[in-house]
Amino acid sequence: MKNVYLDSAATTQMREEVVSKMAEAMLVYGNPSSTHTFGRTAKSLIENARKTVAKYLNVTAKEIVFTSGGTEADNLILNSAVRDLGVKRIITSKIEHHAVLHCVDQLKDCFGITVEYVNLDDCGSVDYSHLENLLENSSEKTMVSLMHVNNEVGNILDIEKVGSLCKTHQALFHSDTVQSIGHYSLDLNELPIDFAAVSAHKFHGPKGVGFAYIKSNSGLKSLIFGGSQERGVRAGTESVHNIVGLEEALKLAYDNLEEDKKYTAGLKSYFIDKLQKEIPGVKFNGGCSNVDASTYTLVNVCLPISQDKSMMLLFQLDLKGIACSKGSACQSGSDKGSHVLSNILSEEDLKKPSIRFSFSKYNTKEELDYVVEVLKDFIEA
Template identity: 40%
Template sequence: ARESEIYFVSGGTEADNLVIQGVMFQNRQKGNHLITTRVEHPAVLNTCKFLEKQGFSVTYLKVDQYGQVDPQAVKDSIRKETVLVSIIHANNEVGTINDLESIASITQEAGVWLHSDAVQSFGKIPLDVQKIPVDFLSLSGHKIYGPKGIGVVYARRGTIFRPLLFGGSHEHSRRAGTENVPAIVGLGKATQLMVQNRKQIQEHVESLRNYFEEHLKNKYPEIRINGHPTQRLFTTSNVAFPRVDQETLLLQLDMHGIAVSSGSACSSGSIEPSHVLQAMGIPAPIATRSLRFSFGKFTTRDEVDYVLSVLDKILTPKRNR
């Protein structure tokens, strides 16, 4: 990417908003149609819902059982008033990776701009914007061990979008306000380290993730791993535990000092299934018993063994022990 194509913002959420709102409002005279998926991060989905209230038309594409969008579905949804397609690169809940290269060739041929929320894949999956004609990317610093509160918009030269914030001429007049220089420096260093060490980090993290999943699948055949079997981030394991309710699991793990994510929100006193798992067609009883385990470069084999031992205590009835 060229220096002039990089814009520093406060994080992934602002990056998504700046691109999606900025492109749609700036180019409203060209068209009012936006295409996205049902498994996007809330920063994209809630921005799209806001745009619908402003009179824009949004198509929410279905995904398959693994959470992938079919590039053909993107092609079939493009119409003459389509301005932007926004497709997540790697899903934040299940880790499934989309075929951005195929989608980009479709949008380029149709003369439609493509945005991808690449917050989760940043630093984990090589992405060359010279080879893949994606027009906009959203990135975030803390996902690669950089500072929190710093993000990046990549906007290909020739794209047009309006700012969210008005004021001075910072960031090529696209993002007013004094730049967070210490965070930008931290992001730069984190990116440099991630590029240098990516292969070693992937080997280490992926081996721990695979060891964790194999242990669970061998010991508890009813367990299922949500997401694509191979086209999935090496840091993510979204596991369905059909026999144990989610709240019990979360509470027990928390009591043992283990932090996991449910990917669901408490609504009216009942646990609502994750919108991602619902879109993948996973039945509610399974979706509400699913937890996301995340692995990083500082995760150790001893820590994974500890988590597995705690899970064994929770999942194995006392009479069988």
């Protein structure tokens, strides 16, 4: 049995260089809020990391706020927008990550905001004309929250187009960029975007750390109250070693971006071709088979398997050493199906198993051959 990890959209393997940097940082034990030498040494690691992140995204260091990850960043931005910036209406989509959808539901219940959902096409891509209509037809202060790369089907949002529409209609624009930062070059200074959420473990960094991009002078305030860390926007002693790990992972991701992207995109194309040749009736969910309109890091596959037999599919793949996801990893503890797929698939296809396979620089074509062989044997058995 082989061990094949094809669940990098859930979390990525940490780079060895990142682990080494984090181990060094763990020996720096001063509290970064302390004014003595030990504290100043720890603080300097955080501020150097902030400068590094800012440099790669072409923003100022003060616009980067370290958090525990993408979920906290999304919650910080959305909550403060309503509580402190006077946002009365949020436009989003029904296939956003639950870090956004559940937060928006809570804001609706607590603050009585209006929530509107932009239409999607059959592949789950945003209807930009409908978004424009929604922006035109209200005078309420509005925030648009749409993710850059969908974590389940890989569709890529035209972030520049959405940002321009928001700017034209004086709306704020927040994007969950958890699946794109570290995989795509984004100039956040040039893009018409106000807020973004990022998580280190999606680009070969550690879990439990990420950051929020918050455009200067936005007026956003803290979600967590306590000390004055992170310029008063996020209280709590910073996780120095995790922040150093995030810095190193982001640096390596962008310094090796073109090479890693070309290699991983090649794996995706190879896997799509192999599945189409070896498994008649296979379908690709969303726009993931369109390499120009979707991320190079994942495919979401609907397999020609009966509903009864599909119950054993993930178990069988796990027995064969293959790691992948039914929907997103955040859904794995729930008996509910994927909210993304339920919004874009037909009733017939929803009865069949859909599996997300996601790739990284650490995968090989030989591993993909093995996965297709296991799937084929299971389907034909």
